Amino acid sequence: MTYELYYWPSIQGRGEFIRLALEASGQAYKDVARDADGMAAMMRLMGNGMARPPFAPPFLKADGLLIAQAANILAYLGERHGLEPQDPQGRWFTRQLQLTLADLVVEAHDTHHPLGPNLYYEDQLDEAARRSEDFRTERLPKFLDYFESVLASNPDGPAHLVGTKLTYTDLSLFQALEGLSYAFPKAMSRVRKDYPKLFALHDRVASLPRIKAYLSSDRRIPFNEDGIFRHYDALDQ
Amino acid sequence: MTYELYYWPSIQGRGEFIRLALEASGQAYKDVARDADGMAAMMRLMGNGMARPPFAPPFLKADGLLIAQAANILAYLGERHGLEPQDPQGRWFTRQLQLTLADLVVEAHDTHHPLGPNLYYEDQLDEAARRSEDFRTERLPKFLDYFESVLASNPDGPAHLVGTKLTYTDLSLFQALEGLSYAFPKAMSRVRKDYPKLFALHDRVASLPRIKAYLSSDRRIPFNEDGIFRHYDALDQ
Numbered sequence: 001m002t003y004e005l006y007y008w009p010s011i012q013g014r015g016e017f018i019r020l021a022l023e024a025s026g027q028a029y030k031d032v033a034r035d036a037d038g039m040a041a042m043m044r045l046m047g048n049g050m051a052r053p054p055f056a057p058p059f060l061k062a063d064g065l066l067i068a069q070a071a072n073i074l075a076y077l078g079e080r081h082g083l084e085p086q087d088p089q090g091r092w093f094t095r096q097l098q099l100t101l102a103d104l105v106v107e108a109h110d111t112h113h114p115l116g117p118n119l120y121y122e123d124q125l126d127e128a129a130r131r132s133e134d135f136r137t138e139r140l141p142k143f144l145d146y147f148e149s150v151l152a153s154n155p156d157g158p159a160h161l162v163g164t165k166l167t168y169t170d171l172s173l174f175q176a177l178e179g180l181s182y183a184f185p186k187a188m189s190r191v192r193k194d195y196p197k198l199f200a201l202h203d204r205v206a207s208l209p210r211i212k213a214y215l216s217s218d219r220r221i222p223f224n225e226d227g228i229f230r231h232y233d234a235l236d237q
Numbered sequence: 238m239t240y241e242l243y244y245w246p247s248i249q250g251r252g253e254f255i256r257l258a259l260e261a262s263g264q265a266y267k268d269v270a271r272d273a274d275g276m277a278a279m280m281r282l283m284g285n286g287m288a289r290p291p292f293a294p295p296f297l298k299a300d301g302l303l304i305a306q307a308a309n310i311l312a313y314l315g316e317r318h319g320l321e322p323q324d325p326q327g328r329w330f331t332r333q334l335q336l337t338l339a340d341l342v343v344e345a346h347d348t349h350h351p352l353g354p355n356l357y358y359e360d361q362l363d364e365a366a367r368r369s370e371d372f373r374t375e376r377l378p379k380f381l382d383y384f385e386s387v388l389a390s391n392p393d394g395p396a397h398l399v400g401t402k403l404t405y406t407d408l409s410l411f412q413a414l415e416g417l418s419y420a421f422p423k424a425m426s427r428v429r430k431d432y433p434k435l436f437a438l439h440d441r442v443a444s445l446p447r448i449k450a451y452l453s454s455d456r457r458i459p460f461n462e463d464g465i466f467r468h469y470d471a472l473d474q
Contacts, residue, residue, distance in 0.1 A: 051390045052330045052399075055337045055383050067329050069336040071308075076329060092304050092313060093289045099306040100292045106343060107353075114351045115364060116344075116371040127352060127364050134353040146292050153288045162289075 003029035004061035006042045011227035012179070012220075014070045014105070015058040020171040021074055023214040025081040031219065033057075071098045074168040083168040094162045097150065097169045101176055104143045108180060109228045111135045111235055121225075125234070132235035136187045140180070144195050147173060151197040158197045159204070166208075173198070174205035179229030184236045240266035241298035243279045248464035249416070249457075251307045251342070252295040257408040258311055260451040262318040268456065270294075308335045311405040320405040331399045334387065334406045338413055341380045345417060346465045348372045348472055358462075362471070369472035373424045377417070381432050384410060388434040395434045396441070403445075410435070411442035416466030421473045 003022060007015025009031070022029045032038040045066065046054060054068030060076070067073050075095055078084030084094050114131040115124045151158040161169050177198065181188045192199055205211055214220055223229055240259060244252025246268070259266045269275045282303065283291060291305030297313070304310050312332055315321030321331050351368040352361045388395040398406050414435065418425045429436055442448055451457055460466055 049386070049390050051392050052326070053383075053386060053390065054333070055340075055380075065326055065329060067333065069333045072329060072333045072336055075332070089289070089302055092302060092309060095312075096291070096304065096306045096309045099309055103292075110347070110351075110353075114347075114353075115368045116347075116351075116376065118371050118375050131352045134355050138355050139353065143292075146290075149286070149290060153286050153290065155288050 001028070001063065003027055004032050005029050005058060006032050006045060006060070007058040009034040009039065010221065010224070012175075012223060012229075013058075013227050016175055016221075017070050017168070017172045018058050018060065018073050018077070019219070020175055020211065020214075021077045021081075021083055021168045023219075024166065024168075024171055024208060024210055025077070025083055026210060027077075027081065071095065071102055074098055074172070078168050083166065083171075085163045085165070085167070090163050094167050094169050097147075097161055098172060100143075100146070101169065101172050104176060105179075105228060107135060107139055107143075108176075108183065111183075112230050112232060121230070121232070128232070129234055132184075133237075136184060136236070140184075140187065141191065144191065144198060148195045148198050151201065159201070161201075166205075170201060170205060171211075174202050174211075177202045179223065182223040183229040183231050185231070186236045238265070238300065240264055241269050242266050242295060243269050243282060243297070244295040246271040246276065247458065247461070249412075249460060249466075250295075250464050253412055253458075254307050254405070254409045255295050255297065255310050255314070256456070257412055257448065257451075258314045258318075258320055258405045260456075261403065261405075261408055261445060261447055262314070262320055263447060264314075264318065308332065308339055311335055311409070315405050320403065320408075322400045322402070322404065327400050331404050331406050334384075334398055335409060337380075337383070338406065338409050341413060342416075342465060344372060344376055344380075345413075345420065348420075349467050349469060358467070358469070365469070366471055369421075370474075373421060373473070377421070377424065378428065381428065381435060385432045385435050388438065396438070398438075403442075407438060407442060408448075411439050411448075414439045416460065419460040420466040420468050422468070423473045 005015065005018055007013065033042045042057065052066065054066065058070055058073065059066055059068035060073045067076050084091050111132040112121050112128050114127045121128060150161055154160065156164045160166060161173060242252065242255055244250065270279045279294065289303065291303065295307055295310065296303055296305035297310045304313050322328050348369040349358050349365050351364045358365060387398055391397065393401045397403060398410060443452065
């Protein structure tokens with residue numbers, strides 16, 4: 001079976017968390033909206049009186065199901081492809097961590113769009129600078145402290161966030177660190193030494209053979225200033 | 238078994254989505270932080286090198302598990318207490334809708350805190366007014382249109398968001414409409430006629446015997462200006 005992933009074709013965005021899970025578990029998938037006519041196919045699946053419509057991309061077609069919301073898609077893939085622990089405690093905790101990462105992603109996005117998604121960044125420069133300062137000095141350390149403590153307190157050791165095996169949450173943490181380092185290179189290089197376990201996990205994920213191959217392929221869309229993680233010098237002082 | 242719910246004791250907030258699920262399914266639970274010494278008990282469960290720590294309230298203690306993130310807690314309760322469909326398609330769609338409601342809740346919160354959670358509302362009055370206008374005119378209709386279309390296209394009829402029975406997502410939609418109507422009474426009364434199925438569901442949930450009893454009890458904390466849904470006249474013009 002070939003999965004069909006639907007996501008905006010020019011950004012990593014929330015689709016990237018799904019791509020990483022599909023790549024790491026070696027699944028065949030089609031990144032539909034990157035093909036000719038793919039955008040039209042994606043738009044047809046949104047709204048129009050269809051039963052069980054998605055609100056927004058990403059969504060995944062598989063086995064007659066259409067599943068949306070990144071954390072939900074990951075839970076689905078995790079169950080099927082061994083990217084989630086099988087014991088209930090580990091499974092609920094993996095899902096909990098994924099939702100906390102999703103919260104971090106929203107806040108990272110809002111640094112450049114504090115007044116909402118409908119205005120351009122250029123229309124909210126001062127507000128973005130204020131929100132970014134709060135993010136860099138208060139929120140970012142709070143989240144990074146938390147994930148470092150999750151690694152440090154994992155009863156199975158600090159190699160993974162949960163249990164002894166790779167989960168989609170490890171992959172998503174890698175992606176969050178990638179994105180934060182792209183958006184806030186100064187802030188992130190200042191704190192790197194404070195989070196040895198986080199960055200060790202990041203580096204391990206980057207060197208997994210399938211992930212390494214993916215990252216150097218043209219399936220990996222480069223970061224850019226249309227995505228969630230954007231680099232603006234003014235927001236990283 | 239008595240569930241232990243941990244959440245800030247003076248607001249509905251994200252804890253309210255859990256309270257409604259516990260109440261609607263008739264579960265025994267203790268709202269721990271509302272008891273004397275309860276706040277200290279809650280803070281002890283956050284951080285401190287504990288394995289599998291929560292990032293923030295709400296979290297739920299049950300059967301030796303500690304589960305955080307509202308959508309995750311609801312999935313756990315839904316599975317156990319018949320507040321989720323048992324077929325995979327219905328289950329994944331219920332969880333997807335819950336995450337979309339969570340996105341709406343974040344945006345409703347950010348109307349009064351566009352520059353981040355660490356500044357007071359009074360320090361971001363102009364920005365809050367701008368973000369609220371965008372929310373009222375663009376984002377709110379987009380979300381309400383979506384949920385109305387989900388009801389309209391439910392193959393099992395518009396009485397519920399998913400399937401033929403009450404789910405926690407119906408309860409959460411009720412709570413979102415309650416909160417939005419508290420925060421934006423003018424905006425919501427203007428659009429009420431456009432969403433007959435949404436408000437019919439709201440009214441049905443409000444009249445469920447257990448929910449009705451809960452809403453008139455002192456277990457229901459009134460809305461106030463410390464919570465997620467806050468009423469400021471300036472944000473509802």
